[in-house]
Amino acid sequence: MTATGPVLEARGLAKRYRRGVWALGGIDLELPAGGITALVGPNAAGKSTLIKTWVGFEKPTRGSAAVMGIDPWRDRSKALANLGYVPQSPALYDGLSVEDHLDLAVQLRPGFDRAYARDRLAQLDIPATAGARSLSGGQQAQVSLALALGTRAPILLLDEPLASLDPLARREFLHVLADAVRVDGATTLLSSHIVTDVEQSCDRLIVLGVGHVLIHDTVANALAGHAISTSERTDAVAAFAAPDSSRIWLVRGTGDRPATLDEVVLGYLASSRSKTAAA
Amino acid sequence: MSGALSWARLAYRQQSWEVFLLVAAAAGVGGGMLWVSSQIESLRALRDACLADTPQLCDVIVGRAYEPIQTAQFLLQLSELAPFAVGIVLGAPLVAREIDGRTAPLAWALSGSRTRWLIGRVLFVVAIAALCLGILAWTSEIVAALLDPERDLGRDFNFADTRGPILVARGFGALALAVLVGAVVGRLLPGLLAAILVIAAVFIGFGFLDGAILKAEARVVRIDPQTGTGVLGDHWLESGLQLTDGTALTWDEVARRGIEAEYADDGGDGCWYESQADFTAGRPVGCEVAWVVAGDRYFDVTVRRGVMLGGLGMLALAGTATVVERRRPE
Numbered sequence: 254m255t256a257t258g259p260v261l262e263a264r265g266l267a268k269r270y271r272r273g274v275w276a277l278g279g280i281d282l283e284l285p286a287g288g289i290t291a292l293v294g295p296n297a298a299g300k301s302t303l304i305k306t307w308v309g310f311e312k313p314t315r316g317s318a319a320v321m322g323i324d325p326w327r328d329r330s331k332a333l334a335n336l337g338y339v340p341q342s343p344a345l346y347d348g349l350s351v352e353d354h355l356d357l358a359v360q361l362r363p364g365f366d367r368a369y370a371r372d373r374l375a376q377l378d379i380p381a382t383a384g385a386r387s388l389s390g391g392q393q394a395q396v397s398l399a400l401a402l403g404t405r406a407p408i409l410l411l412d413e414p415l416a417s418l419d420p421l422a423r424r425e426f427l428h429v430l431a432d433a434v435r436v437d438g439a440t441t442l443l444s445s446h447i448v449t450d451v452e453q454s455c456d457r458l459i460v461l462g463v464g465h466v467l468i469h470d471t472v473a474n475a476l477a478g479h480a481i482s483t484s485e486r487t488d489a490v491a492a493f494a495a496p497d498s499s500r501i502w503l504v505r506g507t508g509d510r511p512a513t514l515d516e517v518v519l520g521y522l523a524s525s526r527s528k529t530a531a532a
Numbered sequence: 533m534s535g536a537l538s539w540a541r542l543a544y545r546q547q548s549w550e551v552f553l554l555v556a557a558a559a560g561v562g563g564g565m566l567w568v569s570s571q572i573e574s575l576r577a578l579r580d581a582c583l584a585d586t587p588q589l590c591d592v593i594v595g596r597a598y599e600p601i602q603t604a605q606f607l608l609q610l611s612e613l614a615p616f617a618v619g620i621v622l623g624a625p626l627v628a629r630e631i632d633g634r635t636a637p638l639a640w641a642l643s644g645s646r647t648r649w650l651i652g653r654v655l656f657v658v659a660i661a662a663l664c665l666g667i668l669a670w671t672s673e674i675v676a677a678l679l680d681p682e683r684d685l686g687r688d689f690n691f692a693d694t695r696g697p698i699l700v701a702r703g704f705g706a707l708a709l710a711v712l713v714g715a716v717v718g719r720l721l722p723g724l725l726a727a728i729l730v731i732a733a734v735f736i737g738f739g740f741l742d743g744a745i746l747k748a749e750a751r752v753v754r755i756d757p758q759t760g761t762g763v764l765g766d767h768w769l770e771s772g773l774q775l776t777d778g779t780a781l782t783w784d785e786v787a788r789r790g791i792e793a794e795y796a797d798d799g800g801d802g803c804w805y806e807s808q809a810d811f812t813a814g815r816p817v818g819c820e821v822a823w824v825v826a827g828d829r830y831f832d833v834t835v836r837r838g839v840m841l842g843g844l845g846m847l848a849l850a851g852t853a854t855v856v857e858r859r860r861p862e
Contacts, residue, residue: 310637331644333643344633349545353538357538357542360539
């Protein structure tokens with residue numbers, strides 16, 4: 254891998270669980286260094302599975318995954334040395350304080366930057382002596398993020414960290430994340446099923462639908478390359494319902510008005526759903 | 533805070549109730565053994581003084597000794613079960629709770645080596661188990677020695693399964709197995725139940741293996757026809773009949789060969805005769821014998837059992853490391 258090469262890769266990556274369900278259906282993906290990428294998709298689209306494959310938690314059924322060119326399943330420790338990870342639901346040790354978590358991270362991760370993580374938490378007024386059990390959901394997510402940031406890893410993988418947070422906590426979390434990424438320059442992949450949450454913070458967008466990549470581009474390109482038509486178009490990506498229940502069409506190129514990021518995502522998800530139904 | 537303290541704190545906070553319960557139970561049973569030992573000692577001193585002075589009036593004192601002796605035997609039985617309880621209660625939740633409680637993804641993503649994480653998690657728990665069982669190992673030796681003061685328990689299989697360092701070794705084996713089962717199952721309560729079943733099965737198997745090894749090195753001795761026993765302190769494995777050509781048969785083998793009891797006449801000397809004439813002529817079919825391991829081999833046998841249990845524990849921990857390296861964290 255060169256300095257400008259992808260930091261995260263998937264080549265024909267497919268994952269089937271024991272019960273026979275395909276979570277990923279052969280994904281090809283390259284994520285360049287830098288910025289925040291939103292990994293968006295509905296529930297069961299395979300977002301968590303994709304992230305867990307890069308963390309080395311899931312073994313690919315077919316294809317391969319790589320972190321900085323390293324196969325995370327075969328050489329997990331080397332791959333993890335490049336990763337900071339925030340799990341889906343922030344699960345901290347109930348009986349431990351925030352400071353205990355930082356101590357533990359120092360034991361587990363050589364080079365863990367305790368002072369940096371502690372500073373991040375202090376800025377949010379999360380006391381180091383507080384027990385994990387006494388923290389709000391938002392604070393627990395912030396501690397999880399601080400633990401990931403403290404690794405000073407060049408890549409951060411965040412698996413739906415916003416899912417259980419209230420709107421204010423979500424905004425605060427994203428603010429801290431964006432600030433940290435701006436300072437550290439870490440490549441960040443943030444999965445979410447709520448587009449509006451990530452719209453302001455992310456530079457790139459990956460839309461995943463039922464195990465396949467539907468769109469992968471910069472947010473600017475995705476917005477510039479699509480528009481909304483209020484009348485039916487044969488070249489439309491897909492049709493879907495607008496908030497006022499009228500029918501609108503997501504089209505490539507120009508239309509009646511610019512598309513929002515939410516509409517781009519909805520259009521591709523609707524397209525994916527209709528293709529799946531037709532199949 | 534040093535690294536060891538970090539792990540100790542995590543282990544204690546994760547299993548504080550179990551640790552508290554087991555340390556309290558070990559202290560209670562151990563303390564009970566010391567107390568009952570002092571009771572037996574003082575009653576024995578009283579009895580000796582009484583017997584020397586007014587032997588006809590000592591029945592009450594002798595009678596009073598039964599209760600602490602029975603208590604001591606009960607406590608020794610508890611100490612025999614303690615390694616399994618300690619192993620299951622401390623071992624099964626160790627990894628299972630991390631997976632069940634979803635803390636494993638956090639820890640495993642932070643740690644490059646899950647094996648190193650496992651070692652950190654296991655060490656404190658092993659230390660607590662060793663402390664609890666060490667207390668029982670020490671106090672059980674004291675109380676067992678007082679129950680039969682005339683015997684040298686260093687060369688005697690009396691109470692062999694209920695006393696001494698073998699309790700610690702057995703606890704380590706049980707704990708390591710429970711950690712392995714908990715890691716495989718990945719759920720707290722099912723992990724506990726599965727650990728009970730697996731440990732029961734493995735230790736029954738271990739008993740068969742140990743018995744087979746002992747049988748292979750046992751010697752055949754005549755059973756004393758008056759007492760029906762062998763030499764005190766020997767480990768009695770099983771009994772049978774030794775034929776006049778020297779062949780020793782277990783009772784099952786005796787039955788298979790058709791040497792049935794109703795045709796045999798025990799002449800009162802521990803031998804079987806087919807008829808009165810054979811008895812009178814001193815022509816037995818065979819004499820009752822036992823397979824025993826001599827009491828002076830107690831130390832060797834205990835060390836061997838300890839090594840086997842330690843090996844079993846290390847094997848189980850190696851298995852746990854393999855499971856933890858390969859399994860999903862949730």
